[in-house]
Amino acid sequence: MERPEKQHFEWWHHSHPTFAGITGFFAGMLFVTALPGAFIGILRLLFSYETASSLFPLVLIALVLPITMLVKRKTRRFAQFMFIGMVVTALATLGVASLVLYFMAGT
Numbered sequence: 001m002e003r004p005e006k007q008h009f010e011w012w013h014h015s016h017p018t019f020a021g022i023t024g025f026f027a028g029m030l031f032v033t034a035l036p037g038a039f040i041g042i043l044r045l046l047f048s049y050e051t052a053s054s055l056f057p058l059v060l061i062a063l064v065l066p067i068t069m070l071v072k073r074k075t076r077r078f079a080q081f082m083f084i085g086m087v088v089t090a091l092a093t094l095g096v097a098s099l100v101l102y103f104m105a106g107t
Contacts, residue, residue, distance in 0.1 A: 024078040028066075028085020032093070035062055 039059045043052035066086070069079035 007093070021081045024081030025085035025088075027078075028082040028087075029089045031062070032083065032086045034088040035059065043090045 002025040002089075036059050039062075040052060040056055043055050046052075047055065049098050066082050069082070
């Protein structure tokens with residue numbers, strides 16, 4: 001029985017048309033949720049609370065990455081879905097937070 005020299009994963013179809021969409025969407029979700037949390041966590045480990053909270057807006061510099069990916073033709077589709085994932089996650093988070101505040105404070 002011959003074994004192929006180059007063994008690749010059958011389930012990992014990176015050339016599939018939906019691969020960029022799915023990975024971009026979930027990358028956008030992680031970008032909105034995990035990146036700010038990790039950033040403030042690292043800042044809080046390195047600096048005092050006041051300094052960390054004043055440096056937190058620097059997390060917006062991370063938006064350079066998806067904007068740069070939008071410019072480059074090869075990564076544009078991925079970046080478009082990444083922005084969709086970012087917007088949907090932000091809207092869902094803000095919607096749930098507003099409903100929780102409404103029900104907790106309003107009634």
